[in-house]
Amino acid sequence: MGITEKITEIESQMAKTQKNKATEHHLGLLKAKLAKLKKEQVSGGGKGKGGGSSGFAVKKAGNATVVFIGLPSVGKSTLLNAMTGAKSKMAAYAFTTLTCIPGILHYKGAQIQLLDLPGIIAGAKTGVGRGREILAVARNADLVLLIVDVFDPTYVDRLKGELEGIGIRLDEPPPDIKIEPILRGGLDIAFTKKQSQLDERLVTSIVNEYGIFNGSVTIRQDATVDQLIDVLVGNRKYIPSLVVVNKVDLASPGKLDGLPFDYIPISAQNSQNLETLKETIYQKLQLIRVYTKTRFKGVDKDDPMLVKTGTTIADVCDQIHRDMRSLFKYALVWGKSAKHPGQKVGLTHVLQDEDVFQIYKK
Ligand SMILES: Nc1nc2c(ncn2[C@@H]2O[C@H](COP(=O)(O)OP(=O)(O)OP(=O)(O)O)[C@@H](O)[C@H]2O)c(=O)[nH]1
Ligand SMILES: [Mg+2]
Known part of the structure; x- marks a missing residue:
């Protein structure tokens, strides 16, 4: 057998x-x-x-990555363009987008990478319509937007099932x-x-x-x-998600009443409620601000690094320069994560919001 x-x-x-x-x-x-x-x-x-499939090649950029998962024609590309000024092709027919299109959302000092993807259809997790490749992009995301439209909002459950099928666990801790x-x-x-x-x-x-x-x-x-x-x-990914219901301009008031889940109603086409969506994305990503201190310039409070909660000194080293980690000797830390101001720490030290750190090289 x-x-x-x-x-x-x-x-x-x-x-x-x-x-x-x-x-x-x-x-x-x-x-x-x-x-x-x-x-x-x-x-x-x-x-x-x-x-198995490795997904589309997309270079990570910005402080965090958000992917768009939804059926064809729900308005993913329209949303990307409205939020980032990217130019992902949009059209009234299904499967307009054929690859992964990135854009950057600038919000509250953060650069958030948004990835527009081709629409998925039922059975995507087993490979239908390049489904596995598309879904695989979500594995490396910090947040998944489940995008549906007002005509079929309950499709959310199916989208979750497809992601589940490739080992993604949404909104649950490991x-x-x-x-x-x-x-x-x-x-x-x-x-x-x-x-x-x-x-x-x-x-x-x-x-x-x-x-x-x-x-x-x-x-x-x-x-x-x-x-x-x-x-x-093993090999499971634990990622938060957010449901977005698009094309609310086409629905009569009350159409969405009683949906059994939380969601953000928007109209990507009319830029309706996009500010709420941006703020919610930002909140969900739980970015924190940390500051580097240098011998010459001191601390520049106007120039924070936005990083994910749980970021270590090693992670910020990688962000500053690709050789920084190998040159690293120790760091001094001030702020919430420090036992005392100027605590000497190593690469595994976890930073907290508003921390200041100074790296010393070999
Ligand atoms: N009325 C209305 N139409 C919209 C809205 N957003 C997108 N559309 C229209 O819906 C159609 C599909 O939009 P796209 O952005 O191409 O959809 P998509 O999800 O990227 O589709 P695929 O790339 O095929 O997966 C286009 O004709 C858009 O103009 C909206 O908020 N309201
Ligand atoms: Mg598209």
Whole structure:
């Protein structure tokens, strides 16, 4: 049996199995098998491409990257052009955009890279319409805009499903689960929180399925089977998202009432509500401002570096110059992240908003 047949077989088994306390273990194990096969399918298959599609080549630019994911003709290119002054082709027919078109949004001192992409269609995650390539661009994004139009706003769920299918987890933190395989000694499973889905037996079966028979598994949250599998499969991306409903100029008032999710209504064509959208993007990215101090110029408070929350001294070194990290000796830090003003720190030190740092080279 080939991988595809095995997948179908397991999926139909899962569909046939009633979900209850007695089948929990069985279903959990099937899920684990399924996830494993799907991973094999992606890395092994793909008409000799090897390693699956790598996505369009896009150079990262600016302080953060935001990608546009949506069906054809929802107005992605119109939105890019309205927010950045880019010139991505827009038209009344589907599949106008054929590649990844970048633009830069300047907002509150930040340069935010926006990436307009071709529209995706159902089945994109399995490669339909170059879908995998398009979706893969989102893996490196700091924020995903799920763009729908007023005619079909509930398509959001489908978009999420497509992204989910290529290992992107939207709006959830990475699971607090640690798995450390060792060579012998059996499995040591520890729960630090009460579990509603997992127990020792189920964790053992799932972890065994991934070829791990010795080592420690520490679960620090009330975790789901899917979260455990995600950690075992690895290579998952945890990215925030924002739903944008476009073409509100074409809808009668009340058309969007009662949508079961948060969204920003806009008209890209009439530049309606774009300021709110820009501000929300900026907030979602959680950029912080840090300042470099140099021996000659001191600190220039008018010239902040906008960086992501969690940025380290190593990251800012890379932004300043590509050789900076190798020349690095130590840094001094003032501000919230410093234990005392002018604390001496190394490359792994994490900066906080409004910090000032000075780098000393070898
Ligand atoms: N009424 C109205 N029309 C819009 C709006 N935004 C885009 N359009 C129109 O919708 C059509 C499609 O717009 P595009 O920006 O090309 O859509 P797209 O999502 O980039 O499409 P693909 O590149 O094919 O995926 C064009 O005719 C636009 O003029 C809007 O806010 N209101
Ligand atoms: Mg387009």
